[in-house]
Amino acid sequence: MIKSIDFSQLYRDHLARSGRRFKTPEDWDAKAAKMRTSVLDSAYRTAFVSRVECSADDSVLDVGCGPGTIALALAPQAKCVYGLDYSQGMLDAMLDNAAELQLSNVQPVLASWDDDWSTVPVCDIAIVSRASIVADMDDALTKLNKHARKKVYMTQLVGGLFASREIAALLQREDRSFPDHIYIINMLYQRNIYPTLDYIESPSRLAGSSNVAEFIAKVSESFGPLSADEEAQVTAWYQRDPDYAQQGGEPSRWAFLSWTPPAH
Template identity: 65%
Template sequence: MECVIKDIDFARLYREHLARSGRKAKPASVWDAKAAAMASPGTDSDYAREFVRRVQLHASDTVLDVGCGPGTIGLALAPHVQQVYGLDYSSGMLTALMEHAKRLELNNVAPIECSWDAPWEQVPVCDITVVSRASIVNDMDRALTKLNAHTRKRVYMTHLVGGRFQSREIAELLGRPDTSFPDHMYVLNMLYQRNIYPTMDYIELPSGLAGSRSEAEFIEKVDTRFGPLSTAEKHTLSRWYQQQPEYAKQGGEPLRWAFMSWQPN
């Protein structure tokens, strides 16, 4: 029997890939601790600007910001809409969200303490839903169902390309195990199986290894991010650096986020 793409169980493949990655979900307390140190929601970052400029809004819209953190996206959208709901499972992040909203004199922001895995009965249905860098979930199939059920007009989501925060090519160069998260292609295929056809482009950010002024500094950055390097690994990096020094100074390939948007059916 011929297999077509709609017969493939991408929901199961996603869960299996996530299990192989070894990902362990961080408890809310980890994010609570990080929130306490955040002096700014980061709404003026290059990433936030690139995300926000792609979102189409109307003044009467309500927005659900899933995995809102300290409000990087939600607070940037709030001046342009009627209401923003920030959803996060970290009470510390929600406290930071509301402190930043008060500082910015935004009175149309409300917190919702909830996780991806919890029931969403108390989560309002909104015109627009945004999911910014918060889509590594235990069950993508269930997450997409929730997003579509709670969105009237359009969902905007970024998902990691290649499933790595660290450089894929450096990891492969060093022969490190593949611990990548499920990448954006799972999401695209699962939406396609729902007869949803998203638009997509990419937000590119400099690699975490960018900015090295010398070979020694580059190797030191790799050592910090990938763990202690052996002498042989340092020699391998040295040869790679010398073959393409300008590219190496950029940190190799950029970090890419797939920016997807769709209308729930």
């Protein structure tokens, strides 16, 4: 029964409902200088890399590499690393970071998910870190499976919201979530691929407030201006458990999926 469900179409329908506007290469070019070093040291990065099995003989393809957050962490233990991105600015930032780290085995690949990947290197390992909200997940999985000989590692946002799901429900905001990892698991299952599933947690964007006024300010930044009634609801939620509220409520979660692609 499950194999007869068109999860690829359901994914596309869900993405359409989210109103997702994909950033242009120029949008990311403008962010590259600011992001160049700010994302290179984080608990998320450490958690992701610790779950990747990579040896000195392995080649790695990092799709949506940005300034090299994961690629540069794997480069010292890999034979070579290819960072693929559709933003030339991000690729330049990655190469600048690689030069500063004295890494000579990092190569850029200018391409997007939607491009023809006939010239993209086939590697032992394919990585997709926080870059998997794509227009066509079925096509993306096909490309990853064709370009990884040994293993694919991917993270996908759990619940499809960067903002707090708890507060979104409290405020009764319209569901604008992105498709999450459940679609990917089912689409892989339909291909007779059985991924391993783990989760990476990080503090909510609402974490770090020391009082209710600061918390309301963080909520407003995430959800837009609040009405007086909404502020009262948020205040009551905060006061029920201030320690939990100061943590930002539930953490952000990324599903960490890994699987062996079909033999080429």
